[in-house]
Amino acid sequence: MTEYASIDDLTAADDTAEDFTMSSGKVVRLRGLTRAEHLWVGKGTDDPAEIEARMLSKALIEPRMNLEQAKAWQKAGASRAVAEVSAQVQKLSGFDEGAAKSDPGATGEQ
Numbered sequence: 001m002t003e004y005a006s007i008d009d010l011t012a013a014d015d016t017a018e019d020f021t022m023s024s025g026k027v028v029r030l031r032g033l034t035r036a037e038h039l040w041v042g043k044g045t046d047d048p049a050e051i052e053a054r055m056l057s058k059a060l061i062e063p064r065m066n067l068e069q070a071k072a073w074q075k076a077g078a079s080r081a082v083a084e085v086s087a088q089v090q091k092l093s094g095f096d097e098g099a100a101k102s103d104p105g106a107t108g109e110q
Helices: 007-011 035-041 048-059 067-076 079-093
Strands: 017-021 027-031 060-062
Touching (some): 048 060
Antiparallel strands (some): 017 027
């Protein structure tokens, strides 16, 4: 017998998060974006830096960053550190580079 998802199943908060060790040895705590956040990060902009800053402001749990702090990190931080964290958020959110290829049900639209 097939067990179908309920509305409660679909709307329950996904509070999964993980610690991520950057190449510097420092650790941050991250979570994947919700679908609403995923849509928000690109809304009204096609600027990759803005999209990344929005994504980081939502996904970083420790240290917590608002949008302006994420932009400041992009400007002052090592490119590698920002890129590592950004890539991990994309992976946790299911829209990293190989997500559509590795998921047989993926449409490729993101």
